[in-house]
Amino acid sequence: MATDHSAADPARDNIFKKELVALIPHLRAFARTLTGDPTAADDLAQDAMMKAWDARASFQLGTNMKAWTFMILRNQFYSEKRRSWRQSQLDQEAAERTLVAVDDPEAPVALDELRQGLAMLPPEQREALILVGAGGFAYEEAADICGCAVGTVKSRVSRARKALQSILEDGSYDRDGLSAGDAMRSILADAERLSTVR
Amino acid sequence: MIEHRTMDQRRKGSAALDEARLRQQAIGVKLRQMFDEVVSEPVPDEFLEILRRADLAKGES
Numbered sequence: 001m002a003t004d005h006s007a008a009d010p011a012r013d014n015i016f017k018k019e020l021v022a023l024i025p026h027l028r029a030f031a032r033t034l035t036g037d038p039t040a041a042d043d044l045a046q047d048a049m050m051k052a053w054d055a056r057a058s059f060q061l062g063t064n065m066k067a068w069t070f071m072i073l074r075n076q077f078y079s080e081k082r083r084s085w086r087q088s089q090l091d092q093e094a095a096e097r098t099l100v101a102v103d104d105p106e107a108p109v110a111l112d113e114l115r116q117g118l119a120m121l122p123p124e125q126r127e128a129l130i131l132v133g134a135g136g137f138a139y140e141e142a143a144d145i146c147g148c149a150v151g152t153v154k155s156r157v158s159r160a161r162k163a164l165q166s167i168l169e170d171g172s173y174d175r176d177g178l179s180a181g182d183a184m185r186s187i188l189a190d191a192e193r194l195s196t197v198r
Numbered sequence: 199m200i201e202h203r204t205m206d207q208r209r210k211g212s213a214a215l216d217e218a219r220l221r222q223q224a225i226g227v228k229l230r231q232m233f234d235e236v237v238s239e240p241v242p243d244e245f246l247e248i249l250r251r252a253d254l255a256k257g258e259s
Contacts, residue, residue, distance in 0.1 A: 017249065029234075050252060053253075161225070164225060165221055184221065
């Protein structure tokens, strides 16, 4: 992308930079859900951050920078993915690494199970559910980020919710002798506890 | 996708609906918690360092 250096504006750059820095935690979280691996996620988030910085002249201040940077990050992720024909294997490895990465005795069981359930969803359903269900994006914004129709996002989110629920309830997986029914129970109990605290 | 259901299925469905909604809400709460956990992690210094270097480099070139 050609950047017009004659239009360089330090004050504008500073505003842009401040907004971008504030978005780093969100970019890291989104990258983590896409890659399933904390180290790969930070590499991806850094690449996306630099792409956004390099393209800052094309961004209109005052518009939705979060959606814009998420779109950059997502495009970066899929263009890297296309380069790797081994990807289905990598997905599996990443899912396994995630389990290892969160293998912390203090970590709530329910979150661990949810991560594993998410890793089993098709990628386009997973990202739609994350954007709308956790990232706080409207369906329209998620559609812009994913480059698809609003109706497509809605149906992906709905399918993801159903699939995730049945994974957690019907035991499409089994780990540590913990049945998936227990996973759903612990998620319900945890959600109840969280809503009481609030 | 449009679902065609009989009245009987509909009644059974509505009985299970509250339970299903509760479960979906619970999953939603956990989903946000999972995402927010990463958001609230401290940002590794590397990020700010890379950005700082890029900002400096732009002035020199």
